[in-house]
Amino acid sequence: MKVKNPDNTISMMDPSLLLRPEAVYDGKDVQAFRDYSVDDEDPIKARVRKTYYTMHTNVTVDFVKGKMDKWLKFNHFKSTIKDALIKLNELVDESDPDTDLPNIVHAFQTAERIRQDHPDDDWFHLTGLIHDVGKVMAFYGEPQWCVVGDTFPVGCKWGKSIVYGDDSFKDNPDTYNPKYNTENGIYSPKCGIEALMMSWGHDEYLYRFLVHNKAKLPEQALWMIRYHSFYPWHAGGDYSHFETEKDQKIKEAVLKFNQYDLYTKSAAIPDIEALWPYYESLIDKYMPGVLEW
Template sequence: MRILQNTMNESPSLLDVSELVRPEQKLQGQEAFRDYSEENPLQQRVKKTYYEMHSNQTVDFVKSKHAKWLGFNHVECTIMEALDKLNDLVDESDPDLDLPNIVHAFQTAERIRADYPEDDWFQLVGLIHDLGKIMAFYDEPQWAVVGDTFPTGCMPQASIVYGMDSFGTNKDLKDPRYNTKLGMYSENCGLDNVLMSWGHDEYLYQVVKNHTKKVGTSIPEGGLYAIRFHSFYPWHTGGDYEYLINDHDKKMKEWVLRFQKYDLYTKSASIPDVEALKPYYQTLIDKYLPGLVAF
């Protein structure tokens, strides 16, 4: 691993993971996931993360993050080294589990592997989909790294976590360029023309595009859509923002939804044998994302 900027934060989360894992018996049905109720013991932390996100993610803020991160000049490391870093990260927006993100990465990949044994690229997408969270180790607050994403530059919609109250101090809501349903967009402009809130989805998508171009490999577009929009719950699950979607987005949504069930419903307190699984997944990394990757 080669650090390109001396801004590394060794402790993006100071939580004691061992005491905060939710009981496995609560994770048997789908109703146990995405629990944002006041009864959830993780609620205070999760709510704080989302309120900070919704208050601070503006058009100008997102543009500043594109300028900061899309130079890919913070660290060069292998995909496996980046995954190992996730051993030290607990996602502060996740109301379901307090386990290191590397556990979730292998849980997701293994379930996809069981159902799609021939689609090794889809398995790899499951493994790497949260790698953009590496930003949390380089002085990026978690509210600009984790959690559900949403379009900036237009009015937030009803299905966003915690609703409009959580956007109370967001300055774009007072800007006539952005505070209408369409805001700065045109009808059915397509997601490729939408400035999403900044987070690990968009970042990893850009990292992967940058690296595959360098090394001459490719990941199918359905996999890239799954990486880029798996946290866009207000669209793929909430049914909002359809007026921004074009026909191509509609086709690709199938892959986002296909991936989403593995991302969400593989969570449990059962921890896979990460070390035993690494050799297999290293073969996929070598095929699609070999060598040092610039983050």
């Protein structure tokens, strides 16, 4: 996999994709991914590590409040879901024509695999299709490190399982703020995962976007979208002291979704043109028209 312009931090290639099984092609072992070992001789590993260090240095409670203030006005552009998916894809292609598969292929592979296993749950198919479309923020001045990658809550002690977290937060001012650096921080025990202020990224943005635009998706779909990158929780086991009974249901839904996000390695590239009419009918059913982003 070629990585062009390694110093261009606003490159449209998603650095986290490089270490996710969904980016595996040509028979490469799934286990080789989510490998965060340090090797600065390896340009891909160095780039991913740099992205996470920049994220972990800059993402604070105040930073997230600022991004929410910027993005939750939904006054950046207007577009249908289909055009947003295509738009994201076009930009990836333009900035790095050597990137393996376009993001839209991942979107359709995820959706189609879900459709195979759950033929009657059309909302689930659509969830697979759109789950990464929040990455459009990268078109509007956001650097990759606050759009992509694993998420985590701010306002409390960093979870032990956050990638590079034993070292990468050393320059983050919140690490030394006694309001934020305790087990509970600004939250109370058993407050519920939904009460946590998450690091800003494509998950939280798309969740908020769907609520703002009154998408008719069931709540499981919203949970899947909001927490699919929250690996320190759903895979790492951190933050369980904030969980309520409801969070078990949320986690179940997220894990049910994530297997399709992660293991959509597929020899068959979906025939996207042939599939659009079906997915457009789902878009019309659940989130029709021109929406506010």
